[in-house]
Amino acid sequence: MSTLLPTSTAGSLPKPAWLAEPEKLWSPWKLEGDELVEGKQDALRVAVQEQHRRGIDIVSDGEQTRQHFVTTFIEHLGGVDFEDRETVRIRDRYDASVPTIVGAVSREKPVFVDDAKFLRSQTDRPIKWALPGPMTMIDTLYDRYYGSREKLAWEFARILNEEAKELEAAGVDIIQFDEPAFNVFHDDVQDWGVATLERAAEGLSAETAVHICYGYGIKANTDWKATLGPEWRQYEKSFPLLQQSTIDIVSLECQHSHVPMDLIELIRGKKVMLGAIDVASETIESPEEVADTLRKALQFVDADKLIPSTNCGMAPLPRKVALGKLSALAEGTALLRAELPA
Template sequence: MNKLLPTSTAGSLPKPSWLAEPEKLWSPWKLEGEELLEGKQDALRVALNDQRQAGIDIVSDGEQTRQHFVTTFIEHLEGVDFEKRETIRIRNRYDASVPSVVGAVSRNRPVFVEDAKFLRAQTTQPIKWALPGPMTMIDTLYDGHYKSREKLAWEFARILNEEARELEAAGIDIIQFDEPAFNVFFDEVNDWGVAALERAAEGLKCETAVHICYGYGIKANTDWKKTLGAEWRQYEAVFPRLRTSGIDMVSLECQHSHVPMDLIELLRGKKVMVGAIDVATDTVETPEEVAEVLRKALRFVDADKLYPCTNCGMAPLPRNVARGKLAALSAGADIVRRELSA
């Protein structure tokens, strides 16, 4: 994209109330069968229109056709039993009842490809599509088959690569892998996590991104953040390895976070999606607040490599709040764009 400071979102946008219960993560669908399919496509159109109206440059599906950013993908795979559930600790933060890996995992059919084709037909703008990353996928399951986090991650990386190649063929411009687990399991990230991520992106000609945040604005995450102290330096453990990786872009959380901005220097040479919108509050940022985050980031990333973004997904927020935040992101980027051109 030739435009300076092109804006995008990290992923999810709120779903319309006729599709799923609003302001709730992982809300069940309100429709069934053909009505659900049509409802999801209508929601895709609405999410796209909201982004266009706000002036977002790189659009996404807003994850309108998914209940959960990880498990919706896993639901379509063989080898995972959603009836056989176990309680595990998710990212060392909270307990959850999760499905079990009961056999060899495989993907017998595309998961999001038809949705991507539908979205591609609605717009000529660049599209970014999010997939769960291998390490975050294994952290959302009980593994009773491989009994090895690394082995299962490599299997998922192979499956993700199959999906990513088909998404690219469907016209997707940027494929983003969501890896919040990279902010927790530092040794594994450096030992094999980044390598598994590169396997997921293998052979892609479109741009690739990894999104590493401190999570949705849900209580389990906000409580965890309170324990991290005055400075959040988690990125410091993984950025050096990502800088030497084959992944093109890194998406991170900067607005109202305690991440020292100079950590972005560790990514010098990469494109950086700078989170300038806080998703853990209903307060809509002013364009100037967004601009201030971007100005700080520009000390550590070249202007042609800075992509203003949201900290994380906005699914749990009220729709009017999310729309306001999109508009603020766009207006804040525009302020800095004008400053740079002057």
């Protein structure tokens, strides 16, 4: 990738109001059948257009074709019962009704490959596709079959690797694994979390990324953040492990959070997808504010390894706000590019 400081997004963009209820996670579709298929493609096309128009260099699907970043993948797997549901605590933070593992998990056919091919047909820019990471998948289910979080994680890692290889063949340049659970289950991250993540990314030629954030801007997450004190040092646990891993890019939250910037030093040598846009606020950052955040990060990451991004997905935000934030990200990055030697 020749662009210095290529901009990207960490995850979702708001869906159009005609496709799903706005500003809501797990929002049900407003269309069905062939109309839903067509509507999802139209929404994806618009998401790409807006990213082009607003100066995003690494384009994603904005998760327009899926209801949720974890459960939509799980819905397509064998061994999971969506009728038999249990209430579980998600990331030790909030309760949710989730499906149940009732047998050996399997991937009977590709999940996102057709959508990725459609994304590839819509842009000449590099594209990124996000998959849920093994640990975060486990945390969004109730297990009646394996009796071991680790055993289930290895099974999911194998399935994710199958999907990732087909996404790569469909033309995806960066495959991102979303692992917000890495900020919560620190012992598991050390014992098997990074190892199963590496298994999910095994044998890929595409670049690989892991996204670890403090969550969407929903009340359960903002309430949890309020308990974390003046400094959020959770990355201190996972970053040294990731620095030694085979993963190419580490995506992290930074803007308006209490993450000490110098923790980025712990992943020196990796590419850093730096969250310079706050997804928990409807205030649109100024380009100068974005540039300042990125400028500070350059103390700890070389410019050729910095990818300006958002803290997390923006699905719960008003669409106008999210698009304004994309423009601010690109404009702020352009300010900083102009300061750097050519």
